[in-house]
Structure formats: structure tokens, C-alpha cells
Amino acid sequence: MLKFFRKYNKFILAFGAAFLMIAFLIEPTLSIFMRGPEDQPVGRVEGQRLTEGDRQSAAVELDVLERVHPVVGMLARDLAENDPLKWLLMKHDARRLGLTASDAEVQNLLETFGLYEDELRQASARMGTSTGFVQQSLRSWLTLEQYRDLILGRTHVNPLERLQAMAFAMQAQELGDWQLMMQVEQMLADAFGHHRLSEPLIRHMLRDLQTTVSGEVAIVDARRYLDETDEPTDEEMQSLFEQYRDVPPGQGEPYGFGYRIPPRVKLEYLAIPIDRVREQVEIDEVDMLSYYEENEDEFRNDAEDIEAGEPEIQPYEQVRSRIQQTLRDQQADQLANRIVRAAQAMLVQHARQLQQHAGYRVVPDDYQPPSLREMADQIEQQFNVRPERYDDFADEWVPVHELEALPGIGRATLAGRDDISFRRYVHSAWELEPADDDPLVGMGLQAMLPSQPLERGDGSRFLFRLTEAQPSHAPESLETVADRVRQDAHLRKAYEQHLLPAMEQWLSDAREQGLESLAEAEGLMLETIRPTPRRAPDRQGRLSVPDVPGVGRSEALISGMFDIAERVSEGGRMAVSEADEADRLGVAEVDSRLSMVIYRVDRYQPVTEGQYREMVASPRVKSWVSQMMLSGDGDAMASLSNEAVRARVNFVPSEREARDDDAPAREPQRRPGQI
Numbered sequence: 043m044l045k046f047f048r049k050y051n052k053f054i055l056a057f058g059a060a061f062l063m064i065a066f067l068i069e070p071t072l073s074i075f076m077r078g079p080e081d082q083p084v085g086r087v088e089g090q091r092l093t094e095g096d097r098q099s100a101a102v103e104l105d106v107l108e109r110v111h112p113v114v115g116m117l118a119r120d121l122a123e124n125d126p127l128k129w130l131l132m133k134h135d136a137r138r139l140g141l142t143a144s145d146a147e148v149q150n151l152l153e154t155f156g157l158y159e160d161e162l163r164q165a166s167a168r169m170g171t172s173t174g175f176v177q178q179s180l181r182s183w184l185t186l187e188q189y190r191d192l193i194l195g196r197t198h199v200n201p202l203e204r205l206q207a208m209a210f211a212m213q214a215q216e217l218g219d220w221q222l223m224m225q226v227e228q229m230l231a232d233a234f235g236h237h238r239l240s241e242p243l244i245r246h247m248l249r250d251l252q253t254t255v256s257g258e259v260a261i262v263d264a265r266r267y268l269d270e271t272d273e274p275t276d277e278e279m280q281s282l283f284e285q286y287r288d289v290p291p292g293q294g295e296p297y298g299f300g301y302r303i304p305p306r307v308k309l310e311y312l313a314i315p316i317d318r319v320r321e322q323v324e325i326d327e328v329d330m331l332s333y334y335e336e337n338e339d340e341f342r343n344d345a346e347d348i349e350a351g352e353p354e355i356q357p358y359e360q361v362r363s364r365i366q367q368t369l370r371d372q373q374a375d376q377l378a379n380r381i382v383r384a385a386q387a388m389l390v391q392h393a394r395q396l397q398q399h400a401g402y403r404v405v406p407d408d409y410q411p412p413s414l415r416e417m418a419d420q421i422e423q424q425f426n427v428r429p430e431r432y433d434d435f436a437d438e439w440v441p442v443h444e445l446e447a448l449p450g451i452g453r454a455t456l457a458g459r460d461d462i463s464f465r466r467y468v469h470s471a472w473e474l475e476p477a478d479d480d481p482l483v484g485m486g487l488q489a490m491l492p493s494q495p496l497e498r499g500d501g502s503r504f505l506f507r508l509t510e511a512q513p514s515h516a517p518e519s520l521e522t523v524a525d526r527v528r529q530d531a532h533l534r535k536a537y538e539q540h541l542l543p544a545m546e547q548w549l550s551d552a553r554e555q556g557l558e559s560l561a562e563a564e565g566l567m568l569e570t571i572r573p574t575p576r577r578a579p580d581r582q583g584r585l586s587v588p589d590v591p592g593v594g595r596s597e598a599l600i601s602g603m604f605d606i607a608e609r610v611s612e613g614g615r616m617a618v619s620e621a622d623e624a625d626r627l628g629v630a631e632v633d634s635r636l637s638m639v640i641y642r643v644d645r646y647q648p649v650t651e652g653q654y655r656e657m658v659a660s661p662r663v664k665s666w667v668s669q670m671m672l673s674g675d676g677d678a679m680a681s682l683s684n685e686a687v688r689a690r691v692n693f694v695p696s697e698r699e700a701r702d703d704d705a706p707a708r709e710p711q712r713r714p715g716q717i
Contacts (some may be wrong), residue, residue, distance in 0.1 A: 046153065074227055081094070084695065085695040086696075087134050087691050087692065088691065101176075103365070106176055107179050110155060110157070110234045114183060117183075128687055129182075131186070131693055132189055141185050142181070143181045143185050147184055148177050152176075160197075220596075230540075232594075240334055248687075250576040250577040251650075253576065253646075255603045256570075256571050257573055257603065258557060258570055259571060259590070260557055260566040260568055261566060261569065262637060262640070263463075263542070264637060266531065270540065274528060274531035279696050280520055281509070282527055282534070290514070302515070303514060304443060307442060307508050307512075308509045308511075311432050311506035311507070312504065312506075313504050316500055316503075323377060330362060330366055330369060331358065333368070341356040371501075378502070380425075392689055401486055405488070405491070414431045419430075432450070435448070450504065451506060453499070455498075456502070457494065457496060467482060469495070471488060473488065473511035489511050490681050492507055545631065545638055552642075567592065574588050593632055593635065599630040602629075607646035609627050613648075614646065614648040619645065628643075
């Protein structure tokens with residue numbers, strides 16, 4: 043369904059199709075907010091003092107916009123994240139970028155809402171504010187809509203067109219007309235602008251990619267508290283099972299729990315080791331001489347050896363052993379191929395009695411194919427080579443993703459198809475419900491019937507037979523996965539009841555003793571964090587939180603390290619190492635590992651203007667920005683976050699604000715050339 047409807051559903055339900063509707067309340071607006079010491083400082087922006095009165099004025103603007111038009115208020119509060127201070131800082135950043143809205147644009151918007159001169163005066167009086175303040179509020183919104191588009195790298199769209207598109211979408215939602223909603227999707231996409239590259243977006247992304255922190259972490263696992271944690275009750279286990287029964291392992295939020303059973307098989311297979319085949323190969327002298335005569339170029343000396351007096355063609359006696367090995371390998375390969383094809387033919391012949399349907403055999407429940415022991419005996423009698431038999435897994439479930447660990451066959455590929463692995467081939471089995479467009483479906487792999495021959499890099503051949511196969515499915519009952527659920531439930535209790543409440547004490551001990559001393563005394567594992575950015579490309583080229591050794595991907599850890607680095611370095615003006623260790627320590631929970639980390643920041647390396655200029659022209663950077671925007675604005679929206687806006691305008695909170703927000707109290711002064 044449309045992203046718009048998912049994001050704004052609660053607003054749509056509240057406001058319905060109220061386009062161009064004025065929603066004034068009788069209670070005066072200004073009386074709600076204009077209280078308290080207005081001159082109390084909240085911070086500075088490039089030397090300019092911001093007060094509590096400024097913030098209250100921004101709060102009133104948001105309220106006025108909501109009363110003038112509910113959809114305008116919705117968009118404004120969404121952009122400000124309901125934070126008047128962020129609204130105020132964005133207005134400052136927009137002025138710095140030269141953005142504004144004209145009187146004509148404001149007047150056009152008012153008239154569209156039906157607020158002509160008399161109506162505007164009456165409405166302003168009901169809200170307890172002035173007509174000028176209403177006009178100022180609408181000017182702010184028009185300006186910040188331009189700002190939103192600029193920062194996110196979108197083409198700017200007239201806000202009235204945006205409102206109209208949203209009104210149509212609301213009407214479609216109210217009518218429950220999903221077909222109409224799908225038709226409105228393109229209109230909404232156009233109304234919110236098409237993506238384009240913008241300098242603020244690129245700078246934000248390059249800061250994430252190139253600014254790095256490094257240090258050390260000590261890992262504290264919840265298992266440390268298991269002995270002092272009560273065993274989970276039956277009710278707790280059942281609740282956890284129900285919550286994650288249909289979630290794949292490792293994917294449940296936030297702890298990675300998941301009990302959905304992955305695709306799995308039972309199988310047995312024959313291996314024809316190439317070494318055993320090679321022992322049966324005898325090479326005639328006549329064949330070796332013929333090979334020598336037919337492949338003289340293979341034994342020709344190079345020019346330097348000939349000039350040094352060597353013969354043009356190496357003598358037969360000199361290359362005889364090499365020829366013998368080559369012919370032995372060739373004939374062993376041919377013999378191994380005949381053996382595995384013969385074994386396959388024996389099994390296929392037995393299955394010919396089964397009827398066919400839709401490309402597969404109809405296998406009755408009582409069907410009994412020849413045993414592998416019988417097959418091995420027949421092959422040995424015919425070729426004097428005894429295959430190795432692996433039937434230990436015929437009654438044991440093996441997850442398909444673990445097939446590569448099976449001895450011998452695990453790393454094999456389809457004979458003649460190095461691009462099709464054993465695991466990939468098994469995935470195409472009929473019982474595992476492969477996709478209709480899977481190119482391997484035509485091979486007809488199914489349980490109880492022989493596979494196509496496989497080959498390993500050394501020349502060994504394999505033939506397997508699935509005895510049973512199950513697609514991924516949720517377990518029928520708790521008993522199926524009771525041991526895993528019990529372990530997870532117990533560990534979660536240890537994490538939530540003991541480890542998380544002890545985090546601040548661990549941090550206090552680290553500040554008192556030092557990180558290394560604490561780790562040694564408590565037997566904690568220490569990991570070195572090499573220079574790490576906020577974001578890094580993953581295997582698919584998408585930007586994501588970097589993987590920290592021993593920790594994994596932790597937004598809390600990376601964000602915490604950068605917050606400390608920027609604070610103690612005064613925004614990069616001084617070296618992090620000059621600060622006391624206690625000031626460079628922090629703690630973060632790692633839900634996905636049911637652990638926490640105590641971290642120390644040792645170095646902070648911001649991006650310089652020189653690095654920015656060098657990278658901004660890179661096609662790779664443009665590709666990353668495009669992928670970021672096309673993936674749904676996930677990382678692009680970060681450039682509009684409170685943190686990003688504060689960084690762009692160099693906001694320095696007052697001492698009181700710093701205590702409230704846990705933000706730096708000193709003004710960060712950037713080094714020359716730093717972005």
C-alpha cells in the first residue's frame with residue numbers, strides 16, 4: 043500500500059477530506075504558550091542568542107498553522123518532529139541558504155483558505171493573535187517546505203499542489219476506494235517532488251561516510267547474570283513462542299529471536315573419490331608416445347633455452363612422467379563420469395515405473411527405491427571402484443543453509459555447471475516450493491528420486507537422494523522448539539532485569555578504574571574499533587550502520603561514540619586523546635546480542651573541505667546518494683534530523699539546555715577546512 047497512507051494514516055483518519063477547511067478554536071492560541079521567563083537563553087546559533095521566548099514563538103507558529111489548516115499543521119509538525127526548537131533552527135538554516143516566501147505567495151495561500159482581509163482579522167482575533175503573526179506563520183511554512191525539498195534533494199513543488207494531492211488521497215482513504223488510492227500514488231509522488239542531488243544532502247552523506255571514530259569496547263553479556271535470574275515460567279515461554287513463532291531466526295526485533303523453521307531436508311548420497319578412480323587407470327606407453335607426438339608445442343623450449351643450447355623440443359624421457367600424469371587425470375575423469383552416470387541410470391530405471399505429472403514423478407508413500415548399499419555393491423562389481431556411502435543424514439534434518447558443511451558434497455556443483463552449487467540445486471526441490479521462475483525447476487529434483495551428478499573441484503563425483511524435504515514453516519507447537527525458547531526467555535530476563543539496570547554502574551566503575559583495568563578484573567572481552575564511519579556500504583552497496591567486530595551493527599554504539607567525540611574534541615578543534623579517559627567513556631545496549639558495551643573514544647577524524655572536494659565528483663558518491671534517495675529516503679531523511687539540523691547551524695545549547703538534552707555545553711569550533 044502507499045507509503046503516504048502508512049505514514050499519515052492517523053492524520054487522515056482524524057482530518058478526513060478537510061481540504062480548504064478552517065479549523066479555528068475559540069481558546070486563544072497565544073495564551074497557551076506565552077508563559078514563563080521569555081528571556082531565558084536556550085542556546086546560540088553562530089553567535090546569535092536564542093531565548094525561551096523565541097522557542098515559544100515557534101511553538102505558537104506550529105499551533106497557528108494547525109488551526110489555519112489541519113493538513114498544513116500536520117506537515118509542519120511532521121517536519122519539526124513536534125519540536126519548536128527544531129522549527130526555529132530550520133528557519134535560521136533556511137535564511138542562511140537564502141530561502142524565503144513572498145508576500146504574494148502568503149496572500150495566495152490565505153485566499154485559497156478563504157481568509158480574505160475581514161475573515162483573517164476575525165480568525166486572528168479568535169486565536170488571540172494578530173493578522174501579522176498568522177501571515178508570518180504561513181511564510182515560515184512556505185519557506186520550510188522549500189527547505190525540506192532542498193535538503194532532501196527533491197524538486198520543489200508548489201505547496202498548494204501538495205495540499206491538493208493530499209486532499210484527494212484523503213478522499214480516497216475516506217471512501218475506502220483502494221483502486222483510486224493506487225491512481226493517486228503518482229500524483230502524491232509528483233506532489234512531494236522528484237529526487238535530485240543537493241549539496242546539503244551530499245555533505246551530510248559524506249560526513250557520515252568519511253568522518254570516523256576509533257577506540258575500544260568491553261563487552262558485557264547477559265549470560266553473566268543467568269545464575270541470579272529465575273527460570274522462565276511456562277506462561278513466559280508460551281508468550282515468547284507466540285510472538286516469534288513465524289519469524290525467521292535472527293530477524294525478530296529487537297533481540298533477534300525467531301522460531302520459524304527454515305527449509306530443511308533429509309538426504310543420503312554416494313561419493314566417488316577421484317583418487318580411488320585414478321588407482322584403476324593404467325596408461326599404455328603407446329598412448330603416452332602418441333600424446334607426445336601429437337602435442338609437440340606443449341613441450342617446446344622457449345627461445346632463451348634454445349639459444350643456451352637446449353633442443354627445440356624437450357626429449358620424451360624428460361617429459362614422460364608429466365604426460366603420464368596428464369593422461370591418468372584425463373582417463374580418471376572420464377571413468378568417474380561413467381561411474382556416476384551408471385549409478386544414476388540404475389536409480390532412474392527403477393523409478394520409471396512411477397507415473398509422471400507436471401514434470402515430476404508421482405511417488406506413493408510405500409515406494410522403496412534401491413538402497414545405497416545395493417548401489418555401491420553394483421558399482422564396485424562393474425568398475426572395481428568402491429564408492430563412499432553417506433546415509434547418516436537420511437533420518438536427520440539438515441537446514442538447507444547448512445548443506446555446505448556436509449562432508450565431500452557440501453562444496454560440490456552440478457557436473458558441468460560451476461555456477462550451480464549443491465545448496466542452490468537442493469533449493470529447487472519440488473517439496474521446498476521453489477518459485478515458478480526458478481531456472482532449476484526444470485531439472486525436476488524431488489524426494490526419493492536420484493539427483494543429477496555433482497562434481498567437486500578435485501574431480502570427485504557425487505549422487506544424492508532426498509529422503510524427505512520441508513519448506514520453511516512455523517512450528518506447530520512450543521514443544522518443537524522448547525529448548526531454544528527456554529534459553530531465549532531466560533537470557534532475555536537476565537538482560538532486562540539485571541544487565542540493563544546495571545549499565546550506569548558499569549560505566550561508573552569504568553570511569554573510576556579505567557577501561558582496561560575493569561576488563562581485566564571482570565574478565566571482559568576487549569575489542570579494538572578501528573576508524574569507523576557513521577555509515578558504510580554493505581554487500582549490496584546500500585549505506586548502513588557499520589559492523590563492529592564482536593558487537594555487530596549497533597546504532598546506539600556508533601551514535602554514542604560520535605556524540606562523545608564531537609563533544610570532547612569541541613567539534614574537531616582539539617584531539618580527543620587530550621581529554622580525560624573518564625570523559626571519553628560511554629555505555630550502550632546491544633539488544634541484538636543481549637549484551638552491552640562500555641566504549642572509549644580514542645580518536646576522531648572529521649572530513650575536511652579538501653576531502654569533500656575530492657569525493658564529491660566521484661561517480662560512486664553520486665550512486666550512493668541516488669540509492670539512498672531511491673530506497674525510500676531512509677538515510678536521506680537523516681539529513682533533516684534534529685541532530686543534522688543542529689550540526690548544520692552550529693547550534694550550541696545553554697548550560698540548562700545541555701543538561702536537559704545531554705548535548706554539548708561548549709561551542710564546537712571547526713578546524714580550518716573542516717566541513
